[in-house]
Amino acid sequence: MIPSENRLAEEYGVALATMRMALKQLVDEGLLDRRRGTGTFVKQPAFRADLFRFFHVHDVDDPDIPVIPESRILSCQEVPLPPEVQKAFGADSASHCIKLERVRLWSGEPMLFEEVYLRLPDFEELLSLNLKTMGPLLYPVFLEKFGILISSATDELSFGIATETSAKQLELASEAPVAVIQRIARNPAGRVIEFRRVHGRPERFRYRVTLGDQPA
Amino acid sequence: MIPSENRLAEEYGVALATMRMALKQLVDEGLLDRRRGTGTFVKQPAFRADLFRFFHVHDVDDPDIPVIPESRILSCQEVPLPPEVQKAFGADSASHCIKLERVRLWSGEPMLFEEVYLRLPDFEELLSLNLKTMGPLLYPVFLEKFGILISSATDELSFGIATETSAKQLELASEAPVAVIQRIARNPAGRVIEFRRVHGRPERFRYRVTLGDQPA
DNA sequence: CAGTGGTCTAGACCACGTC
DNA sequence: ACGTGGTCTAGACCACTGG
Structure with a gap:
């Protein structure tokens, strides 16, 4: 007060x-x-979790039931900045970043394979955190552990071909068609905090978004 | 004033x-x-054209150049309400609606096939309008000819199989994989004005959207 | 230069929550 | 009863726009 x-x-x-x-x-x-x-x-900076829960894996019975898939982290390490990440982070980026790989499952089946790139040194501590204790949603962790609020994101969806890694994790044949989502997430100042590439199993993939003035 | x-x-x-x-x-x-x-x-009710230009057909050279595809209207007629449209329009819907079919092209190549369902009697006049004179964007037409403002929309993206019609219009083999976008568009009061189903050629399809507080 | 909105002052009374 | 914010009043001065 x-x-x-x-x-x-x-x-x-x-x-x-x-x-x-x-x-x-x-x-x-x-x-x-x-x-x-x-x-x-x-006011506590409200994290609009609802904004970022928009990977809908359609429930077999009712596609209107939203689901937060379970998360399984595969790796988390420091890597050199890939060129497209460099482009997203801009000129003031360090030469290295953190790469986090994880699989998201629903009903025990792998649905999404995510590669998440995060700035250094901002997220340096992530390397020494116990990743097992994290919940399935990353942005609340960013806020609670690092004080970093994600307030906007741009998603770009397209269709592509599975990589060797994503095919393996999604249990698909190599070079199978996949849904590709690329996300750039920012803090309130517009600074790019995260670059993310997601591959999804196409047959059960569903992405829903509402734009404009939401009616009350 | x-x-x-x-x-x-x-x-x-x-x-x-x-x-x-x-x-x-x-x-x-x-x-x-x-x-x-x-x-x-x-204030004139601003039509946020930018909100609804988010079918990005990626330019071969620069994926950051947004494109408004050319529009070719195939048909516009009164049809009985299909069940999924009924569900979107709700209980207060008439038993029939207008169905508009069109193809959107870029560089002369068909990229998207759209089926647009509109309420009756609101859009009755559309049947007698000269459709050739319409621009490639529908929502400005809704506003200017019918006084109806589209202020929000929910899109749902998934992957599917081409129908006989969409395969033909997109020049694909029948049952080829396609991008599927389903849109429900509303006026400021939240009334559903339009139901739209779009099939897109997967290899060049790209959908971009930004959520959250846009930084200035 | 006259008229507009933008900002500010120094009060007043009221509705609501807490104790 | 008291302190809070919500609304309102009757002024003042300034910055900007247009003719």
Whole structure:
């Protein structure tokens, strides 16, 4: 909780109405929360998990049931920056980054193979973390362990051919067709935090997204 | 342009600051536009064309160049409501609807085959319109000819098999693999206006979307 | 230069939550 | 009862736009 509008106005030597306008602005920006009769509070940066749960593996019976696939981490190591990751991170990137590989399963079957690239030195600690204890969603981990909030992402979907690794992990023939999702995720300042490439089994792959002003 | 804040405050018998707050609210809701030294204006409902240009057919040389594919309308007729369209439109739907079929081409090659379902009687006039004169984007036509604004859409992407018709139009072998996009588009009130099913040639298909708070 | 909106002041009264 | 934010008042000065 921060001091009341009365105290703040006095402290900063401005009129009450002026302070009210300033506070209103911060509320509009989502930084404060005001409750009549109670006070003004700093808002926790809300992680909109719903925004990032949009890999829908369609339930056999009801495609409207969303599922968070189970996660199995294969490896997590420091590697030289691949060129496309370099392009996404921009000029101010280090020469190396962290590469995390994992498989996501549903009902015991591998559905997605993910390669996640993260900036160094920001995520250096990840190398020494016990990855087994992590939940299936990465962004809450970024927020809790590293204080890094992912607030926007650009996904690009296309069709491609499985690599040797992705074919093996998805239990497909090599060079089988796969769904390809490439994601660039950013913090609120627009800095690219993550580059991700995902291969998915095509026959059960489903991606859903809603754009525009959501009706209430 | 609407009257100045001074005149409005006087007319409605409220203080200037109160009228200012009220106007501010309407600005926040996107209904008004205020310009200092000029006046207050009713805002045209902005059609966010950028929101709906997200079928990216990747340019061979530069995948970052967005393209609006050319449009060729094949048919436009009244048909009974297919079950999945019924489900999208809901209980208050008529028993028939308009079905519009078209092919979208780029560099003369067919890339996408679209089946667009629209509500009756809202779009009744579409049957008698000269479709040749329409531009490649449908939503501006909805707005200009019918006063209907599309403000949100949910897309669902998956992989499927070409139908007889889509294979023919895309110049593929029958039962060839295709990209499938299903779209439900709504007006600001949340009413479903359009149901669309799109088949795309997989090898050149690319779909890009950005979610979250876009950095400035 | 006249009129517009943008910002600010110094009050007032009210609705709501907590104690 | 008291302190909180929500709304309102009746002014003031400034910055910008247009003719």
